[in-house]
Amino acid sequence: MKTLAVVLASGGLDSCVTTAIAAQECALAMLHLSYGQRTERRELQAFHEIADYYKAAQRMTASLAHLAQIGGSSLTDRGIEVSRANLEATEIPTSYVPFRNAHLLAVATSWAEVVGAERIYIGAVAEDSSGYPDCRPEFYAAFNRVIAIGTKPETEIEILTPVIKLRKSEIVRRGLELGAPLHLSWSCYQNEEQACGVCDSCALRLRGFREAGVRDPLPYAIEI
Amino acid sequence: MKTLAVVLASGGLDSCVTTAIAAQECALAMLHLSYGQRTERRELQAFHEIADYYKAAQRMTASLAHLAQIGGSSLTDRGIEVSRANLEATEIPTSYVPFRNAHLLAVATSWAEVVGAERIYIGAVAEDSSGYPDCRPEFYAAFNRVIAIGTKPETEIEILTPVIKLRKSEIVRRGLELGAPLHLSWSCYQNEEQACGVCDSCALRLRGFREAGVRDPLPYAIEI
Numbered sequence: 001m002k003t004l005a006v007v008l009a010s011g012g013l014d015s016c017v018t019t020a021i022a023a024q025e026c027a028l029a030m031l032h033l034s035y036g037q038r039t040e041r042r043e044l045q046a047f048h049e050i051a052d053y054y055k056a057a058q059r060m061t062a063s064l065a066h067l068a069q070i071g072g073s074s075l076t077d078r079g080i081e082v083s084r085a086n087l088e089a090t091e092i093p094t095s096y097v098p099f100r101n102a103h104l105l106a107v108a109t110s111w112a113e114v115v116g117a118e119r120i121y122i123g124a125v126a127e128d129s130s131g132y133p134d135c136r137p138e139f140y141a142a143f144n145r146v147i148a149i150g151t152k153p154e155t156e157i158e159i160l161t162p163v164i165k166l167r168k169s170e171i172v173r174r175g176l177e178l179g180a181p182l183h184l185s186w187s188c189y190q191n192e193e194q195a196c197g198v199c200d201s202c203a204l205r206l207r208g209f210r211e212a213g214v215r216d217p218l219p220y221a222i223e224i
Numbered sequence: 225m226k227t228l229a230v231v232l233a234s235g236g237l238d239s240c241v242t243t244a245i246a247a248q249e250c251a252l253a254m255l256h257l258s259y260g261q262r263t264e265r266r267e268l269q270a271f272h273e274i275a276d277y278y279k280a281a282q283r284m285t286a287s288l289a290h291l292a293q294i295g296g297s298s299l300t301d302r303g304i305e306v307s308r309a310n311l312e313a314t315e316i317p318t319s320y321v322p323f324r325n326a327h328l329l330a331v332a333t334s335w336a337e338v339v340g341a342e343r344i345y346i347g348a349v350a351e352d353s354s355g356y357p358d359c360r361p362e363f364y365a366a367f368n369r370v371i372a373i374g375t376k377p378e379t380e381i382e383i384l385t386p387v388i389k390l391r392k393s394e395i396v397r398r399g400l401e402l403g404a405p406l407h408l409s410w411s412c413y414q415n416e417e418q419a420c421g422v423c424d425s426c427a428l429r430l431r432g433f434r435e436a437g438v439r440d441p442l443p444y445a446i447e448i
Contacts, residue, residue, distance in 0.1 A: 033290075060293070060294075062289070062290035062293060063289075063290075064290070065286070065287075066257075066286035066287075066288070066331055067334065069284070069286055070284075070331075070334050070335050070338050071338060072334075072337065072338035092376055096376075097334075098333070098334040098337040098338055098375065098376075099330060099333045099334045099337060099371075099374055099375055100334075101374065102326075102329075102330040102333065102334075102370060102374055103327070103330045103331070103334070105326075106323060106326040106327045106330050107290055107294075107327070109322070109323045109326065110291065110294050110296075110321075110322040110323045110324075110326075110327070111294050113296065113322040113323060114294050114295060114296035114322055133373065133374055133375060133376060133377070134373075134374040134375075136373065138373050139370065139373045139374045142366065142369045142370045142373050142374075143370050143374075145366045145369070146326060146363065146366045146367050146370055147323075149357065149358075149360065149362050149363045149366050150323055150325065150326055150357050150358040150363045150366075151322065151323055151357055151358075152316055152320075152322075152357060153357070
């Protein structure tokens, strides 16, 4: 029997390719968490379409409404503007949701412990990222230690971050090699019909496709 | 200005005494999280009464409904019976909610980062506990490392567990010394009107009061 893996999937490009990587070796328990982000509905659609594509053995969706309640991010608080991308900036962008990935990993770990999954895949990206502190390899190493200590003695769960050191263009290429359904993924933080093309997430995605020499199959509100 | 501290408070004995300890040095941002546990309503009442007693500067309550959705515990899954206490047992009791405290700490950390709190207090108890893996000092040390890495560089948040090494009787005594409103706390995992007296949590509480030589002020369904 194949190893069961919980795959945290937002429905974006990185999690789409991460799902393709996990599917090579594991049966998939796909997990999507919404947290009041602006493009929640569109991301959920992308998640289900990717999970259908990979015939996920199990899937779970849940809402972490308290993240919107806490606020502090342009992704969840309509009072904070989504900043236009500045890929050279060194400060943390307004889209940072405080400590978000710890919430995602906590849910993934609890679910993994109950369903008997031995791995958690998450499509975090460090090198070419927007500078979120919870996307760095050290964060996942530290969290793996919390899991080892904080679960039952017989539980063995490890977080894997297969795209964390890749540039966005390498993620696009890896996805194409594996036949990942990139046309089903959604990355825009701002819009749900046509991607805006100017938010952090769109800018990174578009640069990735450009550097990979491939046209992004998604519809954009601007000329790309 | 006093340091602001987020205090995770279930409304039980341990968190009541932890609140009393935090209140000696800090202004309080009190946080209660429900997760579909059987005695949710009664715990929330205890939380608000304790927060009122200490005139908390801020308070937040939220529901982690996904913990009930994931299941795996007698606290959240009606299909699993609440085991009668066996304080000599070495296995993890059915009331263990997989990786629960990581969820509580994730919410506390996000809130602390947004409101500018520098400490998180949690009333975890290791020595005299029911054997939950996420109640041990190593778990909190590992989580502090995750916080240091996973939040903004300028954020300084530390988890404090002031009762973690105390026996229940010592917690009762510390509470009495500090004038903590123990009569407002609620510990029973089973009932909401009269404490059952036989679940893990009641058994530990009652033994604590007995060893401290004090009568527990709560109403019990059995002779104590």
